[in-house]
Amino acid sequence: MQKLLSYIITPFFFIAFGLCLLIFHPIQWFGFKVFGYNGLKPVVSKLNFFLMRSTNILGTTYKFTNKYDLPTNRPLIIVTNHQSMYDIPPLIWYMRKHHPKFVSKKELGKGIPSVSFNLVHGGSVLIDRKDGKSAIMEIGKLGSYIEKHNRSAVIFPEGTRSRDGHPKPFKPMGLKMLLKKAPSALIVPISINNSWKLVRFGQFPMGLGSKVRLEVQQPIENKGNLDELITQIEASVVSGINSFK
Template identity: 55%
Template sequence: MSKLLGYIFTVVFYFTFGLSLVIFQPIQWICYKFFGYSAHKWSVDILNFFLTYSQFTLLNGISFKNNQQLPTDRPIIFVANHQSMYDIPSLIWFLRKHHPKFISKIELTKGIPSISFNLKYGGGANIDRKDSKQSIGEIIKLGRRMNEKNWSTVIFAEGTRAKDGKMKPFQVGGIATLLKIVPTAIIVPVAIENSWKIVRNGSYPLNTLLPLKWTVLAPIERGDKNPEELVLQAENAIKQQIGQ
């Protein structure tokens, strides 16, 4: 039934999702060029509200649980598993008060309405995976912005999407680099469930009637733990939440 409905509703979803990207491209440009960071961030937040709830056109449910009392006066490194591109809008919308930034492939800064503009001017790190020196430099710059502005960063620590929903081992590199620059940051795991099922059949048809879930888990203070221990603790917390 889910796949059958997907043949009907996927077209509606792509129209809604794509229209949001096209409409907010000039809105972002105006906000950034004439009113600065705060206005641009507002436009990005509202865009991701629409991108998040466009899942309703697929009859998919959205559940974002955050029962944690997270600080807004210190940097946060959100560490999440990664299942599909549809993980991202909800993280931006529901964590908006923490100014979440992303580490993205530099190729994504061109050619995608709204998304490329935000990646280019939103304050995240755009890395060239073929150039380790450039990648580290971008992450260091992001860490400095986190220190200066109390921003947060979301890191998909698997390094790639888990297309079957099974978590891959978390990588330490990017998190370790950030912790050197932002030693006061706390680690906050975020467990993502069922988003991989949206694209289980590929880009068409998308799946419907899915309970999409994001759960913010208990913060992990650095203390005397090294980056490897922190990342493993976050990985295990997410595995426990999603039952792996």
Template identity: 55%
Template sequence: MNKFLGYIFSPVFYFLFFLTLVIFQPVQWICYRFFGYKAHKVSVDILNFFLTYCDLALGSSVTFVNDQELPVNRPIIFIANHQSMYDIPALIWFLRKYHAKFISKIELTKGIPSISFNLKYGGGANIDRKDSKQAISEIIKLGRRMKENNWSTVIFPEGTRSKDGKLKTFQIGGIATLLKAVPNALIVPVAIENSWKIVQYGNYPLSFGERLRWTVLCPVEPDAKKPEDIVLEAENAIRVQLNQVIVP
């Protein structure tokens, strides 16, 4: 039934989603060019509020749980599993007070209304996956901006989206590089559930009536821990939340 209803409601969702992107392209440009970072960030936050709740057009529920008392005066590295592009708007909206930035493919900085503009001017890191030196340099620059401004970064250490919701082994590279630049960053795991189901049939039809959930888990203090131990601790916390614990 969710596939059948997806044929009906997917066009409505896509219309609302892309209309939002088109409307906010000039809004972002005006905010950034004439009023600076703060105004631009507000426009991006509002954009992602609307993008998040476009999911309602698919009959999906949106639940974001954050029972953690996280600091706003300290950089944070949010470590999340990645299931679809629809993971991202809710992270930007619900984590807005932490100024969450993203590490993105440089190709995404062109051709996508609103999204490309934000990636280019929003303060994140845009990396060329074919150029490791450029990628490391951009991540280090992001770490410095985090340190200077008490910003946060959301990173997806699986390296690619999970098409079936099963958690992939986390890679430590990007997180280790960030921690070198901002060693006092608090590590916060975020578990994402059921986002993959939206695109389980592909881009059309999108699945109708899925229960989307984001859960912010207990922070991990980096202290003197090795990056691989930090990443493993975050991965295991997410596995527990997703009921995907690996049995030895």
């Protein structure tokens, strides 16, 4: 019954989602061309707020839990699991004061209103996942960028999305490069639950009534043996994942 209802509701969601991207694209362009990064950043934050609101059409709700006082005067490395593309708007919105930047596949760098413009001009990096060496170099550039500007990098070390909520093993190389290039960064593990349910049927129709939850785990200092540190980070992220149960 839910899937049948979703066939009716999903087109309205896609219209709202698409309109957000189309409306905010020229606003981003204007903000960036006239005011530079400081003109682009608040527009991107508002865009992602409205992208979240568009998913409310599907009955999606969001809850962000953070018991920690995260600093804004030092870089952050935000490490999280990846369940769907709908992980990204709440990460950008709820972590907006930390200026989150992403490691994204290069295909997203063109052709998508609003999204491509922000990825190219907003400080994120685009990688070719088929070229591991150049991908690691680009991630290193992101690490240097956040170290210099006291911003944050978001990385999904699983590499691909979990389509059923089960966490995948971390692929450590990209995260290790970030840790090396941003030695003063505070590591912020975040556990995401239930965003995979938005795409439980694939891209069409959308899942209804998903309760997306993001929980910040205990921040970790960037020090000590990197392999042991990454194991600790992975355990922290996984400890808060329960949406597959």
